[in-house]
Amino acid sequence: MxxxxxxxxxxxxxxxxxxxxxxxxxxxxxxxxxxxxxxxxxxxxxxxxxxxxxxxxxxxxxxxxxxxxxxxxxxxxxxxxxxxxRSGAIVADFSNVFTHLVEMGRRTDVRLISFGYASPTPAVAEALGLGPGEEVQRSVRVRIADGTPFSYLVTYVPKRIGISYSEADLRSTPLLELLERSGARVASARQTVGATQAGPEIAEALGTETGAALLSITRIVKDEAGAGVEYLYALYRPDLYELQLDLERTKRGSAMRWAAKSPVATGRPANATEPRNPKKTGTGKRKTTR
Amino acid sequence: MxxxxxxxxxxxxxxxxxxxxxxxxxxxxxxxxxxxxxxxxxxxxxxxxxxxxxxxxxxxxxxxxxxxxxxxxxxxxxxxxxxxxRSGAIVADFSNVFTHLVEMGRRTDVRLISFGYASPTPAVAEALGLGPGEEVQRSVRVRIADGTPFSYLVTYVPKRIGISYSEADLRSTPLLELLERSGARVASARQTVGATQAGPEIAEALGTETGAALLSITRIVKDEAGAGVEYLYALYRPDLYELQLDLERTKRGSAMRWAAKSPVATGRPANATEPRNPKKTGTGKRKTTR
DNA sequence: CTAAGCTGTCTGGTGAAAAAGACAAGATCG
DNA sequence: CGATCTTGTCTTTTTCACCAGACAGCTTAG
Missing domain, CATH: 1.10.10.10 (Winged helix-like DNA-binding domain superfamily/Winged helix DNA-binding domain)
Structure with missing residues (x-):
């Protein structure tokens, strides 16, 4: 350990x-x-x-x-x-992520890399509003579409909720569905989007090279009472997964307000007819013929 | 040229x-x-x-x-x-980008790197719905907050619209305001979010090192008639700029629908009291004390 | 056809990053 | 206090990414 x-x-x-x-x-x-x-x-x-x-x-x-x-x-x-x-990428509508993920959970494979219970990071504990001694269930999953991994997901769920489903459940069912099933009343979420360079193990898990740029999403899900239910740290390969948001101007005089358009459900794992990058074998091309 | x-x-x-x-x-x-x-x-x-x-x-x-x-x-x-x-970063609400940008345009500095007219890329021409011979105004700007550059913006505007404002206008006023002023009736936008590695010149413009991960946003803005008005390719330093989106579950039975929350205006260029990364001098840390 | 220019593929030589190790100064714990 | 940890800062040696250059095979212009 x-x-x-x-x-x-x-x-x-x-x-x-x-x-x-x-x-x-x-x-x-x-x-x-x-x-x-x-x-x-x-x-x-x-x-x-x-x-x-x-x-x-x-x-x-x-x-x-x-x-x-x-x-x-x-x-x-x-x-x-x-x-x-530009194509081949899965396009996820931002305002519709959850529905989308549920759909996708059924169309993509999941590889469970790690599963266990531990003490949360200060940041996680604060985000979920956990008490000092409270533990979390931590899982690491890789999502795969058409044989190509495209996302690396680290999730934290309060132990009291996490124990309601098994390791096998996580392998087969989207986490959000499991949370619902366990009685948690999911009500709101805050997502933060950024970017990072892939570390060695994450790079290997995602089939990219170390140092490649990844899209990062941090999501904090809360229930109706405002208690933390899920903390997600997700990394996506930008060539295989994109976020999209359609905005419409709300007619409101000079207020200059914008609203997210209704979910369009653009997502479609698709059969991605793309150049299909041969993975680059670690990074090298070096023939090593000597 | x-x-x-x-x-x-x-x-x-x-x-x-x-x-x-x-x-x-x-x-x-x-x-x-x-x-x-x-x-x-x-x-x-x-x-x-x-x-x-x-x-x-x-x-x-x-x-x-x-x-x-x-x-x-x-x-x-x-x-x-x-x-x-985690702090010091400018947080931009996703569903409220435009308003936010207008606010920010007044609080941050802009450096105009390039300005001119040229033929659009096929991708740009298609996105804006331009005719074969139609030209675009292409500008490259760097936005600076508190002396630190945080975004690199490449914009394409159809020439017929672009000529209504000057190079100096671009230096001082947010593009969206200029477009409005010129009579374009901005109505809808599609944003796509991804990530890329910084190239040498972009890295230098943003004060990062080559290869650093950047948040990328592609935005296509259209008017009421559906004609393209602006094509934006933006790169952000993820340590200085984050996207945020708050979601609320709409009570609608088992439909599992989510909607973007009302604009919260979290944005605040702020005086960012952070570790203030000493810029790393190109990339090296090498003491060079000899 | 001929010549010029391009990519593909070798060779050996060079310099900087990394390795291996030694030593000093401060922190910690018995 | 004194043994043993730690980081900080040197050395010298090795390794390998990069360089310079040459040559073959192909394409294209004349």
Whole structure:
């Protein structure tokens, strides 16, 4: 019960740093339209001079762009920009997250990584309004759609509520449904959205590389009495999951008020016909042919 | 109007790779509560063994955590976890973004980085419903609160609307107000939220390091006739800016519907009494005392 | 067809990050 | 007090990401 004994003794191809810079630079230029779409990019030697790095570094960046389908490499001819073709991502309507999650819980797989009871973090205890000695049930789950993991969920539920369902229940049923079933009267929720870099284990669980940007959502759910019911810390792969919110202007003179539109239920796990990023094998592409 | 001739020939302190891994690993453990708060962390030699790296690498990671206020280092005693103390960030209510932005536009500074007219990206043209030859006004702005830049905004406005205000107007007045003033009847908006890694120039503009995670918002604003008025691509520093949405359950039998709560106006640029991260000088912490 | 230019794939050389270890100074506990 | 922990700060050595350059195979322009 502590060091899970993961010695982390992989070969670890290790990640290029300069190449990352160039990669991000070019990605920005492509996405922001500074680099005309469908046009041919500068040649590798030119890019190498422009960025003050060697050609191998440039190649590293271009290979990555090619893997993500942002460019197309034609041997002997050049590297060509491909219009992003944004798609394949699950779109979640923000004002409708719960319903959506329930729907999704039935269409996606769940992998339960951790399950147990412990003392809450101060932050969690405060958010849920727990007493000093009160324990919480902590679970870590990974949600998978079409074989690809897209979200990493850490949930905290007060022990008194958590004991009403089993580990197996969590594996098969959305947490919110379990809470309802246990008699908790869910009434309100506060969600905070941010972003973080993926740590090594989370990156591995989500099939990304360490340091990748993830969408983070912290959700605090309370019942009718205002007591904390659930504390969720969720991380999403932004290429597979997006939040969406439609706003409408409420006609109210000069008040300039806006209201969330009615739930549109855009969500659809879908069969995502996308470039299907080959996972990048840790991060390296290094042939290691030697 | 193409290669801005940025030769990028900096010395480039270059970033540790292994240290980054350890840093992110420990950060995750602290934030997810696996590492008990206020407790003493394992000693540097222990961490070195656990992660299979040398002590200097561990120190690199710990120094970074200390800079962000996540841990406290006490010479001779140990390194102690500090409860995150989430604060200092501007909190924007999601369902109320517009009003909020208008308020903020008056309390924050704006730096206009780029301004001009050009052909839109296919994606932008489609989103705004533009004709083949129609041009857009493209502007890049950085918003600054208390001397610290926190958002990077790229906006596209159809030329016919864009010409109604000047470059100086953009510097001083929120875009949405300008659009209103020009007679556009803003009626609806769709926002999509995601995350990305900061490219070199964006990172510099926002005072973060290259590769840092940023919150991204894409907003498409339309008028009463359904014609596109504004396309916004915004990047936010997640440590300085958060989205928030309060949900309430609408009492409607078993329908399980949720609605956004009325605007609470939590936003407050504030004087952010936080650890005030010393900016990390590009990325390095290296003492360079020699 | 020929020549120029591009990507793909090697080679060996170089410098900085990381490793390994030693030592000092402060904290803690018996 | 004194033994033993901790972090802080040096050393020297090793490793590997990056660089420079060459060459093959392909595409395209002339």
């Amino acid at each position: 502590m060091g899970p004994m993961t010695t982390r003794s992989q070969p670890m191809v290790s990640e290029p740093r300069k190449a990352l810079r160039v990669y991000l630079h070019l990605k920005d230029r492509i996405l922001s339209g500074t680099l005309a779409s469908a046009a041919r990019m500068p040649s590798e030697p030119d890019l190498a001079i422009e960025h003050g790095v060697s050609r191998v570094t440039i190649r590293g960046a271009l290979e990555r762009l090619a893997e993500e389908g942002l460019v197309e490499r034609r041997p002997g001819s050049g590297t060509y920009v491909r219009a992003a073709s | 193409m290669g801005p001739m940025t030769t990028r020939s900096q010395p480039m302190v270059s970033e540790p790779r292994k240290a980054l891994r350890v840093y992110l690993h420990l950060k995750d453990r602290i934030l997810s509560g696996t590492l008990a708060s206020a407790a003493r962390m394992p000693s540097e030699p222990d961490l070195a063994i656990e992660h299979g790296v040398s002590r200097v690498t561990i120190r690199g990671a710990l120094e970074r955590l200390a800079e962000e206020g996540l841990v406290e280092r006490r010479p001779g005693s140990g390194t102690y976890v500090r409860a995150a103390s």
